[in-house]
Amino acid sequence: xPASKQFITGVRIALLLAAEPANLHRSGDVGRRLGINPVxxxxxxxxxxxxxxxxxxxxxxxxxxxxxxxxQITLRDVHRAVSPxxxxxxxxxTGVSLKVILDHxxxxxxxxxxxxxxxxLLHKTKRRGRG
Numbered sequence: 556x557p558a559s560k561q562f563i564t565g566v567r568i569a570l571l572l573a574a575e576p577a578n579l580h581r582s583g584d585v586g587r588r589l590g591i592n593p594v595x596x597x598x599x600x601x602x603x604x605x606x607x608x609x610x611x612x613x614x615x616x617x618x619x620x621x622x623x624x625x626x627q628i629t630l631r632d633v634h635r636a637v638s639p640x641x642x643x644x645x646x647x648x649t650g651v652s653l654k655v656i657l658d659h660x661x662x663x664x665x666x667x668x669x670x671x672x673x674x675x676l677l678h679k680t681k682r683r684g685r686g
Contacts, residue, residue, distance in 0.1 A: 559637075559638045561599065561637045562633065562634050562637055562638045564591060564596075564599050565599050565602070565633045565634075565636060565637035565638075566630065566676070567591070568585055568591075568599050568603070569608065569609075569621070569628065569633050569673055570676060570677055571585060571588065571589060572609065573621060573628075573673045573677050574677060576620060576621055576624075576625065577620075578620065579617060579620055580618045580619050580620065581618045582596040582597045582600060582619070584618075585600075585619075599637055602637045603619075603636050604619070605636070606635065607623075608621065608622055608623070608628055608632055608633065608636055609621060610622045621673075624674070625673035625674035625677060626672050626673070626674035626675075627672070628672060628673045629669050629671060629673075630668035630672075630676070631665050631666075631668035633668075633673075634665065634668050
C-alpha cells in the first residue's frame with residue numbers, strides 16, 4: 556500500500572523536529588530545509604498539533620516542537636494525524652467485498668506503522684547518512 560504524500564510530508568516534518576528536539580522550528584524554516592511549501596508545512600503541523608504529536612507556540616520566538624519524546628511517537632500516530640481518512644475515501648467508492656479487503660489491508664498497514672517509532676527511523680536515517 557503506497558504511502559500518501561501527506562503521510563510522507565508529516566513524517567519528514569516529524570523527523571526534523573525529532574532530530575532537534577530542544578529547538579522551536581518555524582514553518583518557513585522547516586519548509587526551506589525540507590523543500591516543502593510553508594503553507595503545506597503549516598497544514599501538516601496543525602494536524603500534528605491536533606493529534607497531540609506537536610506543540611506550537613505562536614508569535615515572535617515561537618515555533619513547533621514534538622509534544623512527546625520521539626520514542627513515544629509511532630509512524631501510525633503520524634499517519635492517523637495527517638491522513639486519517641485515506642482508506643475510508645477509497646472504500647466508499649467500492650463494493651462491500653472490496654471494502655472488507657481494504658479494511659483488512661488498512662489494519663495490517665497501521666499495525667506495521669505502530670511498530671516503528673520516530674526515534675527508530677531517525678536512528679536508521681542517521682546511520683545511512685554516515686555510510
